Amino acid sequence: MDRKMKPFLVATAVALVLAARPAYAYLDPTAGSVMLQLLLGGVAAIAVALKIFWHSILRALHLRTEAEDDER
Amino acid sequence: MTSGSTDTRASAPQPEGGSFRDRTARVFLDGGRVLRGLGPRAFEAWEAYSRAEFFQRLSASGAVVGTRCLTDRDRPNIGDGCVAVLEHDRVPFVSYPYEWSFSMLKRAALLQLDLLLAALAEGFTLKDATPYNFQWRGTRVQFIDVGSIEPYREGEPWVGYRQFCQLFLYPLLLQAARGLPAPKLLRAGLDGIEPRFCRSLLRTRDLLRRGALTHVWLHALAQERFASTQESSVARLAKGGLRRSMVERTVRGMRSVVARLQPRRRRSAWADYRHEHSYQAGDLEAKRGFVERFVAARSPGLVWDVGANTGDFSRIVAPHAGYTVALEQDEATVDQMFTELAAEGNERILPLVVDITDPSPGMGWRGAERHTLWERGKPDLALCLALIHHVVIAGNVPLPEFIDWLTGLGCDLVIEFVGRDDPMVRRLLLNKRDDYTDYDQGVLEACLGRAFAVESRLPLASGTRFLYGCRAEGRG
Numbered sequence: 001m002d003r004k005m006k007p008f009l010v011a012t013a014v015a016l017v018l019a020a021r022p023a024y025a026y027l028d029p030t031a032g033s034v035m036l037q038l039l040l041g042g043v044a045a046i047a048v049a050l051k052i053f054w055h056s057i058l059r060a061l062h063l064r065t066e067a068e069d070d071e072r
Numbered sequence: 073m074t075s076g077s078t079d080t081r082a083s084a085p086q087p088e089g090g091s092f093r094d095r096t097a098r099v100f101l102d103g104g105r106v107l108r109g110l111g112p113r114a115f116e117a118w119e120a121y122s123r124a125e126f127f128q129r130l131s132a133s134g135a136v137v138g139t140r141c142l143t144d145r146d147r148p149n150i151g152d153g154c155v156a157v158l159e160h161d162r163v164p165f166v167s168y169p170y171e172w173s174f175s176m177l178k179r180a181a182l183l184q185l186d187l188l189l190a191a192l193a194e195g196f197t198l199k200d201a202t203p204y205n206f207q208w209r210g211t212r213v214q215f216i217d218v219g220s221i222e223p224y225r226e227g228e229p230w231v232g233y234r235q236f237c238q239l240f241l242y243p244l245l246l247q248a249a250r251g252l253p254a255p256k257l258l259r260a261g262l263d264g265i266e267p268r269f270c271r272s273l274l275r276t277r278d279l280l281r282r283g284a285l286t287h288v289w290l291h292a293l294a295q296e297r298f299a300s301t302q303e304s305s306v307a308r309l310a311k312g313g314l315r316r317s318m319v320e321r322t323v324r325g326m327r328s329v330v331a332r333l334q335p336r337r338r339r340s341a342w343a344d345y346r347h348e349h350s351y352q353a354g355d356l357e358a359k360r361g362f363v364e365r366f367v368a369a370r371s372p373g374l375v376w377d378v379g380a381n382t383g384d385f386s387r388i389v390a391p392h393a394g395y396t397v398a399l400e401q402d403e404a405t406v407d408q409m410f411t412e413l414a415a416e417g418n419e420r421i422l423p424l425v426v427d428i429t430d431p432s433p434g435m436g437w438r439g440a441e442r443h444t445l446w447e448r449g450k451p452d453l454a455l456c457l458a459l460i461h462h463v464v465i466a467g468n469v470p471l472p473e474f475i476d477w478l479t480g481l482g483c484d485l486v487i488e489f490v491g492r493d494d495p496m497v498r499r500l501l502l503n504k505r506d507d508y509t510d511y512d513q514g515v516l517e518a519c520l521g522r523a524f525a526v527e528s529r530l531p532l533a534s535g536t537r538f539l540y541g542c543r544a545e546g547r548g
Binding site: 030031032033034035036037038039040041042044045048049051052055 | 318
């Protein structure tokens with residue numbers, strides 16, 4: 001693991017801990033395994049993670065719709 | 073895919089019990105042939121990767137099983153929906169990851185990653201990452217599931233990541249960190265170890281090991297966090313701009329983690345057995361000569377060396393046999409045997425972790441996805457040297473039942489009886505009530521006499537050990 005990636009890793013780990021939710025039925029174990037790869041693919045993948053996270057915030061605040069995301 | 077079992081009685085191609093998961097490239101057994109029926113999409117993929125440089129290079133080196141596309145004239149009918157049929161080279165004896173030692177599983181893991189990296193470099197990927205896609209030719213590992221190679225679509229993550237963790241990384245990591253034998257962990261379930269269970273088995277300080285924090289702890293956390301998500305994660309990553317170079321970086325990182333793993337071991341009494349046995353001078357030489365003469369006179373196709381220890385007798389018989397499977401219950405001893413044989417490039421002896429008093433059962437869907445040990449090929453000859461006292465006294469299997477099981481294999485037999493005066497037997501009985509009235513040379517000879525023709529007999533000079541060379545009824 002690159003030294004420059006460690007702060008990203010720690011920050012994401014903290015975010016995951018804070019965001020961990022109880023599990024429900026019809027769970028998909030592959031989703032987490034796929035999303036984790038944003039941490040493993042280097043700095044460029046972290047940038048993709050931040051982009052996805054930022055789009056999620058915009059959608060949560062109703063500043064952008066999923067269709068608008070798809071068009072970009 | 074798994075390669076074929078050795079049942080050659082089937083008259084029409086039969087679906088292989090372990091290959092149903094891949095509906096587009098199912099494996100069929102046709103007598104002694106291993107066939108794979110391809111649907112339209114799988115055939116399109118084959119047309120592409122069979123011309124790729126990486127596939128041709130790895131096939132030529134033997135890292136990928138030899139595969140041919142049959143012409144219409146040679147092509148058996150294996151059902152609707154197949155537009156093409158591939159034929160694979162047969163594997164001498166099918167084995168499963170829960171029968172492999174640490175070094176064997178690690179070697180398969182590294183080949184899986186190297187194959188994926190080679191494929192990615194040329195625009196392909198592998199949709200699986202399971203050790204069940206590998207088989208052995210002696211100590212040479214081979215990838216057999218060519219149907220899992222497909223074109224890489226930009227934006228796609230490493231789809232086999234979770235499977236690789238559960239079936240390769242976690243068993244290796246748990247053996248390296250905690251000394252838990254990987255074969256026992258893998259026999260608990262065909263899907264391997266889930267991240268949350270691996271996390272529970274590791275200590276806090278184990279998270280300092282390279283890869284443990286990300287691939288175990290964060291992996292378990294991410295699964296909990298995203299388990300109920302309503303959106304396709306794969307689509308989110310593709311939309312976000314995930315690129316092939318990022319996937320390659322992930323795979324290279326995993327390779328670096330796996331390459332550093334070493335098994336944590338306590339000293340194994342079995343691995344030192346060749347130096348600590350109770351043979352008197354000359355007895356071992358006499359035993360070697362007896363075994364070699366008996367086997368050489370028969371030239372058997374398949375030999376099982378049951379209780380092989382470090383494989384000394386497997387080596388003696390291997391030049392006279394088609395293929396030798398060395399079965400030993402102690403993982404550390406098998407790992408030592410594998411390491412020594414692999415250093416020689418031996419392709420005629422397959423070492424496996426098998427306790428003959430608790431052999432591999434049928435597992436998975438219908439109990440037929442993974443086959444029992446004997447369904448994968450009964451031996452023509454079995455060696456049971458310095459074994460019977462462990463089976464009867466340590467394993468509590470009645471001696472007549474053990475001989476009955478051997479009789480059922482229908483093979484010739486070399487068996488050694490170790491008398492009650494032998495130091496090894498005395499050691500086994502040290503803290504046990506001796507109810508083993510069946511553990512008797514007379515009982516053994518009576519059992520052998522009923523089921524076999526005892527062709528040769530050799531008492532060793534120690535006076536406590538006896539060798540029998542037996543021909544199975546119906547064998548010439």
